[in-house]
Amino acid sequence: MTAVVDTLPETERYARAVESSKRVRWDIEKDVIRGRRFDTGHKFLPDGLSLAGAFATLSPGERRFVSQIQGRTYAKIFGLVERFINAKVLELSHDHWFGDQTALEALVRFSDEELKHQALFRRIDAMIGDVLPSGYRFDVDANAVAHAVLGKSTWAVLALTLDIELFTLLHYTQSIAADAELSEIFKDVFLYHWKEESQHAILDELELVRIDSGMTADARDRAVDELIQLVAAVDGILQAQASADAEYFAATCGRPVDDAEARAIGAAFLKAYRWQYIHSGVQHRRFGTVLGSLITEAQAQRLKAALATLQ
Ligand SMILES: [Fe+2]
Ligand SMILES: [Fe+2]
Numbered sequence: 225m226t227a228v229v230d231t232l233p234e235t236e237r238y239a240r241a242v243e244s245s246k247r248v249r250w251d252i253e254k255d256v257i258r259g260r261r262f263d264t265g266h267k268f269l270p271d272g273l274s275l276a277g278a279f280a281t282l283s284p285g286e287r288r289f290v291s292q293i294q295g296r297t298y299a300k301i302f303g304l305v306e307r308f309i310n311a312k313v314l315e316l317s318h319d320h321w322f323g324d325q326t327a328l329e330a331l332v333r334f335s336d337e338e339l340k341h342q343a344l345f346r347r348i349d350a351m352i353g354d355v356l357p358s359g360y361r362f363d364v365d366a367n368a369v370a371h372a373v374l375g376k377s378t379w380a381v382l383a384l385t386l387d388i389e390l391f392t393l394l395h396y397t398q399s400i401a402a403d404a405e406l407s408e409i410f411k412d413v414f415l416y417h418w419k420e421e422s423q424h425a426i427l428d429e430l431e432l433v434r435i436d437s438g439m440t441a442d443a444r445d446r447a448v449d450e451l452i453q454l455v456a457a458v459d460g461i462l463q464a465q466a467s468a469d470a471e472y473f474a475a476t477c478g479r480p481v482d483d484a485e486a487r488a489i490g491a492a493f494l495k496a497y498r499w500q501y502i503h504s505g506v507q508h509r510r511f512g513t514v515l516g517s518l519i520t521e522a523q524a525q526r527l528k529a530a531l532a533t534l535q
Pocket of ligand 1: 306337338341417421
């Protein structure tokens with residue numbers, strides 16, 4: 225996003241999001257999958273996301289397997305977060321029904337794209353299931369998570385969503401680093417997801433600022449606490465999944481893994497997941513700029529202190 229676009233009137237920013245959304249529109253089968261299958265000779269997530277180096281005891285082949293397990297979890301986590309993001313976007317669209325019709329169109333397209341992304345990630349999950357050993361588990365219910373998240377204030381949900389959409393953009397830039405072993409299908413997943421998420425990040429920001437402008441200082445202060453609670457809830461999911469994925473690795477890697485190594489592998493999974501799903505977004509320059517313009521220094525410190533516990 226350029227500085228010139230930042231200063232455009234809101235209605236013009238919604239219009240640009242609609243224009244871009246139409247221009248980049250893609251199809252799951254025709255553009256992303258293109259009749260291909262996953263090959264376990266490839267990494268599914270790039271080293272910069274899987275934190276391959278953190279898995280100190282593993283061989284290069286085992287690290288590749290870890291990137292494939294993480295690739296499946298990537299599909300599962302996005303399927304999960306896009307469920308509540310879409311519900312929130314549909315709810316927000318209500319505010320524009322009889323107002324700015326361009327803003328309404330931008331949110332309708334946003335919702336439509338998130339439904340498509342969920343279908344893409346279900347497809348990717350099934351395709352990975354075809355090539356990896358059985359026994360993988362992801363025991364989190366997307367609807368139960370969505371209900372819990374949507375119980376928080378819109379401000380908190382939008383701030384979390386902005387974090388998510390921004391880290392999606394960063395994940396794409398990580399995936400384009402030169403790496404001959406990286407799966408071509410996964411590269412396309414990052415590329416095509418990024419194309420549509422770029423508009424979502426702008427719309428999150430517009431909606432967050434709009435909602436914020438109608439809030440009292442007290443309500444915003446409570447919303448900052450709710451954002452911290454939401455991040456902690458995300459972390460709870462990541463902790464459970466890091467354990468599940470470490471167990472799956474130990475059960476299917478084809479060699480014995482003792483308790484000490486199992487603990488180290490679990491810790492490395494958690495480190496990677498916290499990087500992928502929390503820190504890579506909140507460290508994004510735009511997240512700091514947008515949130516920093518809305519909250520006080522004391523609130524920013526509260527958030528920073530909470531994030532610092534997730535290392
Ligand atoms: Fe998405
Ligand atoms: Fe999105």
